[in-house]
Amino acid sequence: MEAASGPHFSGLRLDGGRLSSSSPTSSLAPNSTLTADSLLNQPFVIGVSGGTASGKTTVCDMIIQQLHDHRVVLVNQDSFYRGLKPDELERVHEYNFDHPDAFDTEQLLECMKQLISGQRVKIPIYDFKKHQRSSDSFRQVNASDVIILEGILVFHDQGVRDLMNMKIFVDTDADVRLARRIRRDTVERGRDINSVLEMYAKFVKPAFDDFVLPSKKYADVIIPRGGDNHVAIDLIVQHLRTKLGQHDLCKIYPNVYVIQSTFQIRGMHTLIRDTEISKHDFVFYSDRLIRLVVEHGLGHLPFTEKQVVTPTGSHLSLYSFLAVFHFLCLYHPLLCGDNICAL
Numbered sequence: 001m002e003a004a005s006g007p008h009f010s011g012l013r014l015d016g017g018r019l020s021s022s023s024p025t026s027s028l029a030p031n032s033t034l035t036a037d038s039l040l041n042q043p044f045v046i047g048v049s050g051g052t053a054s055g056k057t058t059v060c061d062m063i064i065q066q067l068h069d070h071r072v073v074l075v076n077q078d079s080f081y082r083g084l085k086p087d088e089l090e091r092v093h094e095y096n097f098d099h100p101d102a103f104d105t106e107q108l109l110e111c112m113k114q115l116i117s118g119q120r121v122k123i124p125i126y127d128f129k130k131h132q133r134s135s136d137s138f139r140q141v142n143a144s145d146v147i148i149l150e151g152i153l154v155f156h157d158q159g160v161r162d163l164m165n166m167k168i169f170v171d172t173d174a175d176v177r178l179a180r181r182i183r184r185d186t187v188e189r190g191r192d193i194n195s196v197l198e199m200y201a202k203f204v205k206p207a208f209d210d211f212v213l214p215s216k217k218y219a220d221v222i223i224p225r226g227g228d229n230h231v232a233i234d235l236i237v238q239h240l241r242t243k244l245g246q247h248d249l250c251k252i253y254p255n256v257y258v259i260q261s262t263f264q265i266r267g268m269h270t271l272i273r274d275t276e277i278s279k280h281d282f283v284f285y286s287d288r289l290i291r292l293v294v295e296h297g298l299g300h301l302p303f304t305e306k307q308v309v310t311p312t313g314s315h316l317s318l319y320s321f322l323a324v325f326h327f328l329c330l331y332h333p334l335l336c337g338d339n340i341c342a343l
């Protein structure tokens with residue numbers, strides 16, 4: 001056998017593919033100072049946008065409920081409304097709460113970055129009746145596996161957008177939203193119906209057309225009908241569970257490589273857990289699962305290419321030779337069963 005070239009690594013990347021494929025920070029702002037190690041410990045950030053009363057909060061609550069086995073926090077963009085100054089309060093009917101400038105986006109960005117880096121933050125409490133922030137109380141939010149940022153304009157600012165791993169737009173008909181808004185603002189926010197309609201026509205609708213709707217193009221997922229769309233929410237939760245499952249393992253063991261689950265692998269796991277399984281089948285399927293793990297493990301080792309001359313005189317690379325041998329071990333009757341253990 002003769003060395004064909006220097007040592008190589010297999011097709012599996014040494015960075016584990018985690019940073020580039022499932023890393024939540026692949027889209028972090030370029031000026032981020034995070035290192036590769038800290039990237040592994042990043043929470044998963046979801047942005048949820050949509051028009052007023054589209055069901056953003058409802059969708060977030062449903063996601064949080066279904067992700068009950070993970071630590072999830074909800075941050076509302078509304079909390080970062082600037083409190084009105086006395087002169088603005090006097091002419092509150094002229095104030096546009098639907099314009100991006102109504103929010104303190106710098107403070108929102110700072111809070112999000114702190115949360116992402118694992119720090120506990122204090123989030124302001126906004127009063128929709130007084131159009132002010134509470135001066136003496138905050139909501140304390142702890143570091144989490146998942147951070148959901150919800151609000152009408154969370155996709156407007158690129159810096160905020162760049163922090164997100166998944167962007168969801170809740171798409172609900174304008175007439176449904178207006179009806180909900182009238183009910184909510186009169187019941188919960190102490191407004192009369194005329195002021196709600198006036199505000200809607202003067203600011204809410206134009207700002208929706210100018211800022212909210214154009215930001216829909218940044219969404220990865222669009223949910224028609226908001227909280228009524230159980231199928232969409234189930235799909236999102238399923239996707240998050242997959243991401244978080246891998247994420248958790250990688251957090252604890254930085255060298256862990258997760259083998260892609262397949263129907264065949266899941267089937268074998270089911271069989272070996274069956275208390276009724278025969279001893280022979282248990283050994284057979286356990287062997288196959290163990291071999292998969294060993295093969296994946298070996299795939300991460302450095303190797304040197306070699307030529308193998310078979311007894312029939314064929315020249316094969318060691319890699320092809322092993323592939324043929326592996327195939328025979330799987331399917332040739334003499335090499336099947338207990339003999340595989342000898343591998």
Ligand SMILES: Nc1ncnc2c1ncn2[C@@H]1O[C@H](COP(=O)(O)OP(=O)(O)O)[C@@H](O)[C@H]1O
Nearest residue numbers: 051052053054055056057058059180184227228
């Ligand atoms: N699918 C729905 N069916 C009926 N009412 C809903 C639905 N989704 C939300 N609502 C109601 O509409 C109002 C606004 O919903 P919310 O989730 O707070 O929207 P957003 O956060 O987009 O403003 C709330 O009063 C809520 O109870």
Ligand SMILES: Nc1ccn([C@@H]2O[C@H](COP(=O)(O)O)[C@@H](O)[C@H]2O)c(=O)n1
Nearest residue numbers: 051052053078081097098128131152204
């Ligand atoms: N003092 C305020 C501040 C904001 N609004 C309205 O809230 C809407 C955003 O909240 P959603 O829960 O509906 O997403 C926005 O359209 C503002 O007009 C308000 O009424 N009073």
